[in-house]
Amino acid sequence: PADVETLGRSTWTLLHSIAATYPKTPSVSQQSDLKTFMGVFSRLYPCWVCAEDFQRYMEKDHIQVGSRDEFGKWLCEAHNAVNVKLGKNTFDCSKWEERWRTGWKD
Numbered sequence: 001p002a003d004v005e006t007l008g009r010s011t012w013t014l015l016h017s018i019a020a021t022y023p024k025t026p027s028v029s030q031q032s033d034l035k036t037f038m039g040v041f042s043r044l045y046p047c048w049v050c051a052e053d054f055q056r057y058m059e060k061d062h063i064q065v066g067s068r069d070e071f072g073k074w075l076c077e078a079h080n081a082v083n084v085k086l087g088k089n090t091f092d093c094s095k096w097e098e099r100w101r102t103g104w105k106d
């Protein structure tokens with residue numbers, strides 16, 4: 001349905017933007033905040049089938065919060081897993097920062 005798609009696009013924007021502004025060398029408490037946020041997010045996301053699959057994804061592919069690059073790549077892979085499930089093209093994760101932080105060069 002359209003609202004699942006609109007919600008999805010807005011949510012990916014928020015999540016990738018959080019990755020883009022996450023520190024390169026996060027403190028212990030920043031790492032713990034991000035883990036807590038993503039855990040709670042995966043339980044509250046208001047598309048229940050999406051949330052259930054995302055929780056399962058997080059159980060097998062543990063979240064990486066050690067640096068901006070680690071989290072950004074982890075999130076990109078998580079988004080790609082959803083892309084695959086929905087039959088969409090996967091995104092080249094070496095370009096996540098260009099897309100979400102520094103902007104495309106063209």
Ligand code: FAD
Pocket residue numbers: 004005006007008009010011012016045049050051053054075076077078079080082083086088090091096099
């Ligand atoms: P989106 O997938 O919303 O992506 C937005 C933009 O992000 C793209 O235009 C592209 O520029 C960029 N992008 C694409 N892939 C990546 C990547 N891997 N890394 C970085 N940037 C990227 N929908 C369902 O129907 N079923 C589900 O089970 C489902 N689960 C979801 C789980 C989560 C956690 C979230 C946030 C969304 C989920 N959605 C689900 C919604 C779905 O992922 C899409 O958001 C929605 O289908 C709209 O897709 P879109 O093609 O507009 O682009």
